[in-house]
Amino acid sequence: MVALLAQTDRRAAYAALALGATSVAEVAELAELRPPAAAAAPRKLTDGRIAAFDSEKRTYTLLDDTFRHTVQAEVRFSGRGSGDGAGSCFRRGRLTSVPGAGRRYAAAFRPLCGTRSSPA
DSSP states (O other): HHHHSHHHHHHHHHHHHTTTTOOOHHHHHHHHHHHHHHHHHHHHHTTTHHHHEETTEEEEEETHHHHHHHHHHHHHHHSSSSSSSSSEEEEEEETTOOOOOOHHHHHHHHHHTTTOOOOO
16 A cells, blocks of 8 residues: 555545545646546556546545555554554544654645645
8 A cells, every 4th residue: 555655646646535536637636637647546546445436427436444454454464553553543443643743744744735834
């Protein structure tokens, strides 16, 4: 999953889908991607089971269970349900905290929020 979100266009498309985009045109607009990139990124997210495509409606949606399953797999692999692993940021399959200092958090989410200001 990390590899799927390592590419900038795919992260931007994921953010657009999380903000409510459902079509390639909406992804392009919200993520400020060129149409070819806006079409390719959601397809890759779908291939990686982070998103789903409804061929009848021609719409994309995020799959809510993807992160929960990833955390469960990490807990099974590492044997820890809390601590310094990804499991420490999730509770019952829901993101409960974002790791990292405030500045790193703000820098990561600044493109999604459309602001260029630094955190106080």
